[in-house]
Amino acid sequence: MPKLIILGCSNAIPDAQHENTHMVMVGEKRTLLIDCASNPILRLQQAGVEFNNLTDLILTHFHPDHVSGVPLLLMDMWLMGRRGPLKVYGLDHTLDRIENMMGLYAWSEWPDFFPVVFHRLPADERTTVLECAEFHVIASPVRHHIPAIGLRIELKQQDKVVAYSCDTEPCAQVVRLAKGADVLIHEAAGGVNGHSSAAEAAEIATQAEVEALYLIHYPTGKYASGYLVAEAKQRFEGRVILAEDFMTLDFE
Numbered sequence: 160m161p162k163l164i165i166l167g168c169s170n171a172i173p174d175a176q177h178e179n180t181h182m183v184m185v186g187e188k189r190t191l192l193i194d195c196a197s198n199p200i201l202r203l204q205q206a207g208v209e210f211n212n213l214t215d216l217i218l219t220h221f222h223p224d225h226v227s228g229v230p231l232l233l234m235d236m237w238l239m240g241r242r243g244p245l246k247v248y249g250l251d252h253t254l255d256r257i258e259n260m261m262g263l264y265a266w267s268e269w270p271d272f273f274p275v276v277f278h279r280l281p282a283d284e285r286t287t288v289l290e291c292a293e294f295h296v297i298a299s300p301v302r303h304h305i306p307a308i309g310l311r312i313e314l315k316q317q318d319k320v321v322a323y324s325c326d327t328e329p330c331a332q333v334v335r336l337a338k339g340a341d342v343l344i345h346e347a348a349g350g351v352n353g354h355s356s357a358a359e360a361a362e363i364a365t366q367a368e369v370e371a372l373y374l375i376h377y378p379t380g381k382y383a384s385g386y387l388v389a390e391a392k393q394r395f396e397g398r399v400i401l402a403e404d405f406m407t408l409d410f411e
Contacts, residue, residue, distance in 0.1 A: 163410075245276070248289065297310070362395070
């Protein structure tokens with residue numbers, strides 16, 4: 160049975176209880192890490208996910224709170240003896256910078272390094288990221304400060320859909336991406352340029368006619384303010400949940 164584990168739910172400034180936003184979708188044969196913050200191996204271990212089971216890494220955009228853990232993930236997996244390939248997906252804007260960043264670490268000189276295969280995605284709506292017996296993952300560009308993608312994960316065997324807005328201000332692309340989803344995970348960093356408030360996330364959930372809204376990428380610690388769930392419930396009649404680190408969504 161597939162499950163989605165929230166590895167972090169904070170916006171760019173985490174605190175002791177909330178890591179930067181990233182998550183992992185665990186299937187029987189494929190495990191998808193969505194963004195890569197903090198110390199990825201440690202977070203995966205804390206979530207009970209074996210690092211060698213990781214098959215795919217999807218990077219939504221090149222901001223530090225979403226990609227800063229990539230060098231550590233690759234280095235640690237190499238040092239811990241990984242041999243199987245890792246597929247990495249993202250826009251050209253993202254993957255070009257990932258390769259440049261890894262070049263500063265001279266990773267091409269690391270001996271016996273496992274294969275890392277980059278898959279560059281076009282900046283088109285409803286682009287297929289990957290498709291297998293378990294999942295069909297679709298990406299669409301969203302409206303952030305730099306090129307970024309939101310995701311739709313269709314769980315084929317369970318006939319369930321999870322959508323993730325990524326960092327974005329309200330936009331029609333997310334409505335279309337999330338249409339009829341069982342779960343929409345939407346950022347709630349605040350109603351500023353490139354981001355959304357909880358109320359705006361709720362409006363997107365209403366327009367997309369989703370069943371449940373999970374708020375993520377919100378201010379935490381001393382920067383937390385307001386009652387995000389109550390704010391969202393004023394504009395969305397379905398279930399509203401505040402995502403928390405290591406929260407698990409099981410799909411029957």
